[in-house]
Amino acid sequence: MATEDHSEGLVFHPMDQFMVKPLFGGDTVGMLTPTNVTLWMAITVLCIAGLFVFGTRGRAIVPSRTQSIAELAYGFVHKMVEDVAGKDALKFFPYIFTLFCFIVFSNMLGLLPKAFTTTSHIAVTGVLALAVFITVTAIGFIKNGASFLSLFWVSSAPLALRPVLAVIEIISYFVRPVSHSIRLAGNMMAGHAVIKVFAAFAPLVLFSAVGVVVTPLSILAITAMYGLEVVVAFIQAYVFTILTCVYLKDALHPHH
């Protein structure tokens, strides 16, 4: 790390935790350079494999604890896809489950001290959201042909309003991947940055008398934020997944 010169006072680097750095030294980050992104994505993959492959190795009728968690996650997403997007969306279940697992594990692993949160980067969430957007649009056209465009033609509205609504619908359709990705990255980044700011205040007691009050307060705030972030980590994965299901439903059944 850089010069964390405590003798000078408090050190604020709230955004440094998001820096992409090569794992084995050097300054340049090429496309194939193993970076902290690589490390934490690999850990994510290993954790997912650990839970869903190693955890279910017993194939027990009466499940072990890990197998219960794997089954719960499976049931949770499976039910979500079925309820939100319909039965015919279940063939996309592995794809949606992959997204959910990646996001929820990245978010949770990102909460470990010193961890790098891959989902706090717009490059990552943008790719996820664009993948959903492109896939869903392609499915929409493949399944429904040109009648997919009726998604933008609100037939329940008065005829005069329909062209206006169509413009709004089209704009909102294309804004989807933007909001989809920024929502996740923004939530992750903001929470971690806030924790880091509070963390910077925590050692104040070492430098100043005000610290007697500020240090316990900031530690309390870190604890509270951390609890909130655990909830947010899960909720954002849930929101991303359920929005994917909603978009998929629009693609499969575009008629309002």
Place this chain on the structure above:
Amino acid sequence: MANTTHDTAATLGHGADHAAQAAGHAAQSAGMPQLDLSTFANQIFWLVVALIAIYFILSRIALPRISGILADRQGKITSDLAAAEELKAKAVEAEKAYNEALANARAQAAKIIAEARAEIQADLDKAMAKADAEIAAKAAESAKRIEEIRANAAKTVAEVAREAAVEIVAMFGAQADEQAVAAAVEARLKG
């Protein structure tokens, strides 16, 4: 990424320094590592690798296994419930059979008791009849003996009377005719 980026240390008491250094920081990486376009290719590459790995792990191994486990469990529950239902029916049947057997056994027992009672009664009646007959025979014999004794006694009385009469007559000094005395005594006894 030069180390100067990390040097944007600020102290509470050096707000001006902080502002100046933060501005320098912002100039270098727009303040947010998220907007550093030079790392995008790297992140996207590794993201795609990770997603493909996760997708294959899940869709080839984990998801078929979990859905298999869930289906197995559902099947097991269904078959267990059916088996339980069957066993319950069997238990009801067995109870019925048991009750039937119990009723049969009771009826059998009652029959056997009645038979035994009738047999005992018959034996008793027979024994009573035999005893009655024996008693009657004994009574008849006794009556005969009494009759005999009475007859003997009458005879003895006549004899005694005759002898006594002969003696009395002799005492009076007369010679009694034994035959006449006997006839007289007899006549007297009959009278």
